[in-house]
Amino acid sequence: MxxxxxxxxxxxxxxxxxxxxxxxxxxxxHRIGLEVECGLVRPDTGRSVSYDEPAGTRALLVALLDGLGGDPIHEGGALVGLSLPDGAALTLEMAGAIEYSSAPQASVSESVAAARRGLVEVARVAEPLRLRLLTGAHLPFDDPAGISWAPKERTRIMRRWFAQLGDGGRLSDQVMGLTLSTQVSLDALDEAEYLEKLRMLLGVSPFLAALLANAPALAGPHRDDGLVSRRMAYWRRIDPARCQHLASRLYAVTDLAEMVQVLCELPMxxxxxxxxxxxxxxxxxxxxxxxxxxxxxxxxxxxWRTHLGQVWPSIRPRRTLETRLPDGQAWDQLALVPALFVGLAEEPAVRRAALDVVSEFRTEALDLIAVKAAQGSPDGINPQIREVAGHLVHLAEKGLAARVARGVEHPDIVKSLEPAFHSAATGRPPADAIVARWTNDWAERPDRYVAALGIPTDQTG
Known part of the structure; x- marks a missing residue:
């Protein structure tokens, strides 16, 4: 049909x-899904490649089909991705970044391991084309006015939609074209669990995102604007009915029927x-x-499924619950985002403890926390935010340890939380380290930035 x-x-x-x-x-x-967005850039400039240029994104997709197998994904006659034999998928984002979507796994350890294997394979195929897969949270060397959009029918429709919103759509090109994230999809086995997870995840997301802010401006006219997370700063300013206002409304729902009514108020x-x-x-x-x-x-x-893909609250409700607020992290910290959310969500006692921690915060306060986390400060993360976030990291550690004890997770997964403990203890998000390395280690050279954050072509890199 x-x-x-x-x-x-x-x-x-x-x-x-x-x-x-x-x-x-x-x-x-329960199953866990993981989506990792990566830039496709030239190693010397750090700038994204276009679809049709020689050795561009289309050429990479053709090479991936030849090298990895699977089935092509077309849109409007254009090749825009492929379904892999192991159930994972590789698809182009709006401006040509590539997203790896894992097959559902039983553990976060398996999800991360599968993502690492899959992305290393993509990086290996990309290398002869002089392409690097860039991890992190944004594409700092691309010109917002010169974004090269992928040939997807949806992209053209969405850009027209945002354009007619006026100020509410002004930053949409930057969000769609320049930001990168790591997203986790979590299951629920009944309505009560679904709603409990939804509310808890909406509540903890701004605090975790503060620890994970990873997108400072390194070049261009905005390099001194103080933002440490462009994704969070821009996200809350576009199409509020589908983003931060929707998150606030979902935070208050009491059953699935009410949630559906809220989602049905929006047009496709x-x-x-x-x-x-x-x-x-x-x-x-x-x-x-x-x-x-x-x-x-x-x-x-x-x-209906398509409609749900057109809303962008910090937690997107589908049959799974999809985390969306935090920035993407560096390759060596790929496990950090999924480990935090799985650690908090999948053990009932830990989940309820996390919900208790954030239950005192109203939706207006949660929105303000996201604003402060995005803006950054010379003094680092706000002390009150740090305190709550640090408590949540400890709870995530407890949740992961319980899963390790039951044989669900590999013991090493607990170690992946170390960067979050560091951010909570020092008040310094990853963005601060990126700025310091950009000035010192990388001497403000895009090629060094790409070399440091690009995905290696072997699993030991």
Missing amino acids: SQGLVPHDEPQLKIPDLVGWFRPTGRHS IYRRSDHGYVPGGPHSFRESLRDGFGDGTRPTIAD
Whole structure:
């Protein structure tokens, strides 16, 4: 059945169907997903490559299909990714960065190990093309006015959407084109667990993001603006109904039905039709359920899944819960983000303790914490934020240790929290170290930045 086309002999989709879609059925164990966004840059300049240039992103995808196998992913006739034989996927982001999405794994240790293997393979294929995969939180040497967009139909529709928002869409190009993140997807086996995890993750995200701020400006006119996390600073200023305001509303929901009602208030930015991706139209998803899209078609569950991919709160609700706020980290700290969130979320006692820690903070306070974390300060992370964040890191350590004791995790995963303990103790996020190394170790040379943060071509690098 084509997405967006409901045959006449099928019942019309209604709100209770969407609520039921969220409720887990037939699952008895938790799985963990990991998504890692990496820049595709030239090693001498640190600048992103374009899709069609010689040895650009399209050439890399072709080489990956030849070297790794799998199935191509096309959009509008353009090759934009591939599904790998092990269940993982590699897809182009809006401006040509590449995202590795793992197959669901039983542990964070397995997720990180699979991501390391997969990304090293990509780096090996990329090397003959003079391409490096750049980790971290942003692409500091790209010109925001000269972003080379991937040939994806959705990109063009989304940019038009943000343009018509005025000031609310002004920074969208930077967010879509220049920021990089590491995201974790977590399971829930029943409604109560889903809602408990949702609220806890929304509450802890700003504190963890403060410890993980990793995107200072190194060059250009904004290098002295003081920001340590461009992702957080920009995120809260674009399309508030889909970003920080939505996070605040989700923080207050009491059941899945209420959550679905909140999500249905937003219109779709784009949807898929028999003619490819098309604009979603001006009406809310709820109105589209009632009246259709205006072209003789009505929403399907596939449209609902697409709709959920067009909201960007700090925790995105799907059938899994997807973390979105923290910056991407350096290659040698790839395990840090997933270890923190898994450590806090997957042990019920630890999860409830973390929820207790953040339960006193109202949504306005959580938003302000994210603002302060993004802005940075000569004195480092705010002491009150550090105190709460440090408590959460200790709880994450406790959660991971319990999983190690039960044989779920490799013992080394606990060590991956060390950078977060350091940030909490010193009040200095990773961005401060990046600035210091940029000035000293790297002598303000992009090639040295890329050499330090690029993914190696062997597992020992």
